[in-house]
Amino acid sequence: MTKAEYIDFIRNSLPQVDKTSRYQHQQVAAAINVAVNTIFYDMYKQQPKSFKKSMERYTVWAINTPAINAYSGRYTSTITVDVVDLPRKSSGILEILQGTLLGLGPSDTTTTKFIPVSTMEGEQFYGSESSLPDNVIGFSFSGARAIEYWGMKAADATLGVYIRLIKQFKAYALTDNVILPYGRDQQIIELVRQFLGAIPPKDLVNDNADGRN
Numbered sequence: 001m002t003k004a005e006y007i008d009f010i011r012n013s014l015p016q017v018d019k020t021s022r023y024q025h026q027q028v029a030a031a032i033n034v035a036v037n038t039i040f041y042d043m044y045k046q047q048p049k050s051f052k053k054s055m056e057r058y059t060v061w062a063i064n065t066p067a068i069n070a071y072s073g074r075y076t077s078t079i080t081v082d083v084v085d086l087p088r089k090s091s092g093i094l095e096i097l098q099g100t101l102l103g104l105g106p107s108d109t110t111t112t113k114f115i116p117v118s119t120m121e122g123e124q125f126y127g128s129e130s131s132l133p134d135n136v137i138g139f140s141f142s143g144a145r146a147i148e149y150w151g152m153k154a155a156d157a158t159l160g161v162y163i164r165l166i167k168q169f170k171a172y173a174l175t176d177n178v179i180l181p182y183g184r185d186q187q188i189i190e191l192v193r194q195f196l197g198a199i200p201p202k203d204l205v206n207d208n209a210d211g212r213n
Helices: 003-013 023-044 119-126 154-159 183-197
Strands: 062-065 074-079 093-098 113-116 136-141 146-150 160-167
Touching: 003 023, 003 183, 023 183, 093 113, 093 136, 119 136, 119 146
Parallel strands: 113 136
Antiparallel strands: 062 160, 074 146, 093 160, 136 146
16 A cells, blocks of 8 residues: 555554544654564564565665765765664665666676675775775665765776665655555554654644645
């Protein structure tokens, strides 16, 4: 279902604040986002080894062309959506693949590999103490949409990258179809109820504005 339909579904599953008012769409959408992030986080904690494979149904591809950072002299790129925060070096970024010169998709001939590293590890690779193999590019994700690449050359940047990531619920447009954790609808509803239960009723009475996002 679309994001708008899912917000309405969850909103109609919640008890009314009082006889005349319900939770606002904006508040429900924010609570759903936190609930979905929480569930993905728990799924990774429970099965970290099989997480990447099980997450294939929830991920999307982002096309990107890294650019040289004038300050650091290293290549960086910025993704345009917020990703789910996970307790791993690359957070909600599950995979990066080398692009092709024509930008038609991930290359099926390159031997270049992208591995997640911490910023501290990246600094060591970039310095004189050690270096990455020629076919390996390290990447660090700050969680603020910025990806920094370690060992990337100009030719690699020109080809671009394909990034597989898990988008946060709030990153979808209202008309987008969203695929949420399979079989977790009831858990999402319960978490939303817990989160919204802490909001005083006086903040919920004005639902005149659409304000859905």
